[in-house]
Amino acid sequence: MVQINKVIDKIYSFLKSLTLAVILLSLIAFFSAVGTIAGNVKFLKDLGLDNVYYSKWFLLLIVLFVVNLVLCTLSMIPVTIALFSPSAPNKTYKSKKENAKEHLIALLKSKKLYVQEKDNLIAAYRYPVRKFAVYGIHFGILIIAFGALVGSIWGFRGIMEIPQDQSSSIIITRNNYVSLPFAIYNKNFTVSFYKDKNIPSEYKTTGYILDNNQKIPFTTTVNHPFVYKGVWFYQASYQLNPHKSFIALNINGTDKNLYLHKPLLFDDAQFYLANLSYYNSKPIALLYVELPQGSASGWIKLGDSANLGPINIAFSSAEESYITVLSVAKDPGSTIVILGFLAVIASLLLIFFKFRRRVYRIKKL
Structure with a gap:
């Protein structure tokens, strides 16, 4: 039994230690920073760190930190109680008056000090609230941790892929699907390109x-x-809808529609549209052609034509239909986190007040 108690004491001491607090805070801060940039870094995304806030091990870090903070706070309470329980006088108040105690109390209160009386001792405190600042900071951090837990458990982050003229209520997360109680209808998606460049300048849904x-x-x-209803929608990206995006080609005098990523056979030739974009505000298509004599590939602009052996092709028109990609997130704990930060900031302001404590012993002359 003695050995068991020693082990329990060691575990308790470690759980409330400053060392554990520093380790946990460092890990939480590090992985929070990594989670912020992981969506744009491939190897971090492959490790699953783009979804770090909703992982079980990250929740475990937060829970351990909460346990550490609670135990640390509880261990501080006896020290604070002792501080506000007058003992060990460090000042002597000498007076010939019979009502020396009442006179001293009145004098201290006139200086706007908090006065506490116990037995024959009188304690005076300047800005006693300063000693409770650390509890306010701990309380604020606990609120922040609780908000983070709420967000991790009941929140989500994912994407929605919605073709033009269609609606969807399904969010694709890293591990599963989330169904919204409402739907998003993509009426129109537009993309603008920089002049003389094949780089989008703006896309809008x-x-x-x-x-x-x-x-x-x-x-x-x-x-x-x-x-809408606590769910945030961000314009993240877009892609062409291969079922509705095509170019119109005139092949040896015959008009044919060539759909994106769907091979077309005509006169012993196979045509394949790999990409459709813009250059100088005109549609351009990346075209692959397989002929009995060989193969050819390259970009062709709207209005251009090319001769490939016995095949003559002309790019007459283009029809594009886009799939908008929305990044979707819900964090029901965000308001709680903000309240926690406000509590921490308010408590930090108390640190600027200088705490003083004097315990007087009255000595009659």
Whole structure:
């Protein structure tokens, strides 16, 4: 039994130690920073660190930190109680007056000090609230940790892929699917390109939120999200819809529609559209052609034509249909986290007040 008690004491001492607090805080801060950038770094994303906030091991770190903070706070309470329990006088108040005690108390209160009386001792405190600042900081951190737990357990992060003129309520997360109680309808998606470059300058989705009989319009662009019922929607990316995107080719006098990623056989030749984009505000297509004599590939602009042996092709028109990709996140603990930060900031302000404590012993002359 003695050995068991020693082991329990060691575990308790470690759980409330400053060493464990520093280790846990460092790990939480490190992985929080990694989780912020992981979505843009391939090897971090492959390790699953882009979803770090919703992982079980990250939740375990937060829970351990909460346990450490609670135990540390509880161990400090006896010290604080002793501080406000007058003992061991460090000042002597000498007086000839019969009511020396009452006179001293009145004098201390006139200086706006907090006065506490116990037996024949009188304690005076300046800014006693300063000693409770650490409890306020701990309380604020606990609120932040609780908000993080709420967000990790009941929140989510994922993407929605919605073709133009279609709606969806399904969010694809890293490990599963989340079904929203409403749907997002992609009425129109547009993408603009920089002049003389094949680089998008802006992409925008407009549509409706379909919730029961409600039809709520929305518009979102990069860095301009919209929020509905606590769910945030960000314009993340886009892609061509291979089922509806095509180019019209005139092949040896015959008009044919060539769909994206769908091979077309015509006159012993196979045509394949690998990409469709813009250059100088004109559609350009990356085209692969397989002929009995060999193969050819390259970009072709709208209005251009090419002769490939017995085959003559002309790029007459293009039809694009996009799939918008929205990044979706819900964090029901965000408000709680903000309240926790406010509590920490308010408590930190108390540190600027200088605490003083004097315990007087009255000595009559």
